[in-house]
Amino acid sequence: MKISDRLKAVASFIKENANVADVGADHGLLEIYLINEGKINSILAIENKSGPFSILKNNLKDYDVKLSLSDGISKIDETVDTIVLAGMGGILINNILNSNKAKLTNIKQVVVDAHRDIKLVRENICKLGFYIEQEKIVHEKGTYYFVISFLKGHRDYSLSEYEWGYKIKEDPLFEDFRKEELNKLVSNLIKYRSSSKSTSVGIKQREEQIGRLEKL
Ligand SMILES: C[S@@+](CC[C@H](N)C(=O)[O-])C[C@H]1O[C@@H](n2cnc3c(N)ncnc32)[C@H](O)[C@@H]1O
Structure with missing residues (x-):
């Protein structure tokens, strides 16, 4: 099986x-x-x-x-x-x-x-x-x-732990995941920034999320 x-x-x-x-x-x-x-x-x-x-x-x-x-x-x-x-x-x-x-x-x-x-x-x-x-x-x-x-x-957990995982940095696949996810988030941010519907709050939220993943 x-x-x-x-x-x-x-x-x-x-x-x-x-x-x-x-x-x-x-x-x-x-x-x-x-x-x-x-x-x-x-x-x-x-x-x-x-x-x-x-x-x-x-x-x-x-x-x-x-x-x-x-x-x-x-x-x-x-x-x-x-x-x-x-x-x-x-x-x-x-x-x-x-x-x-x-x-x-x-x-x-x-x-x-x-x-x-x-x-x-x-x-x-x-x-x-x-x-x-x-x-x-x-x-x-x-x-x-x-x-x-x-x-x-x-x-209790931090926002980063809810977002990306608990003790997730210890996982052998985390660095690979982080690299791929950061690429995705950054290209989404670029797309979002150039969209007519983007707001400064939306841009800030996306930038902060990227920052939390970078900082982990
Ligand atoms: C993608 S399959 C996942 C199968 C397996 N658990 C796995 O991880 O490989 C999701 C299954 O959940 C069933 N499902 C969706 N909603 C459900 C519910 N409310 N109660 C019971 N089964 C549900 C679907 O019929 C489907 O067979």
């Missing part, structure tokens, strides 16, 4: 004996990998669309996995202590968690891999009563992915 480095990083963050709910399980590769590793206690694979759900059901028919055709975490029970939300946009991740806050009472760990709006995800999950335990950058098919583990509790 071929599993991506991104999903391997997600799996590596999950605690021993966890009772996992994987929201947006899709192909079920994470489920198969975690079961083969023998690390977790149980796993619930969740999909909200019937097409992907029937493929998921078929892929996992030989594995001890609970399946749920439901929206986000709306149907998880109190045995679940770990939520995985991988391969989704940050806004969707936040909506899934925010629309069922009561379901987070028994949750000890949330592991996410958001491909956009990662700052909003860090801010939101911290507001929901978690802190960032660790992060890992994965570079796959030309994209940098940030896999993040949150644990129950509270810590």
Whole structure:
């Protein structure tokens, strides 16, 4: 079975004996990998669309996995202590968690891999009563992915940490990421400056964001 480095990083963050709910399980590769590793206690694979759900059901028919055709975490029970939300946009991740806050009472760990709006995800999950335990950058098919583990509790973070990551400078891929991201931000700023819709506030915000990434 071929599993991506991104999903391997997600799996590596999950605690021993966890009772996992994987929201947006899709192909079920994470489920198969975690079961083969023998690390977790149980796993619930969740999909909200019937097409992907029937493929998921078929892929996992030989594995001890609970399946749920439901929206986000709306149907998880109190045995679940770990939520995985991988391969989704940050806004969707936040909506899934925010629309069922009561379901987070028994949750000890949330592991996410958001491909956009990662700052909003860090801010939101911290507001929901978690802190960032660790992060890992994965570079796959030309994209940098940030896999993040949150644990129950509270810590304060700087704007830079919400924006770029917690202890992210220690990651071996950070310098490569920073170089690429700075190029992107600078060319966006140049484009923005020459646009008729640009404002001095907008320019300042973009310059400050570039400054924070340079300074990290
Ligand atoms: C791009 S796939 C990611 C699959 C896998 N988690 C990964 O990281 O490779 C996102 C999956 O999330 C599912 N999804 C989107 N919104 C959802 C929701 N509210 N509840 C459950 N599943 C959802 C989609 O149907 C899709 O299969």
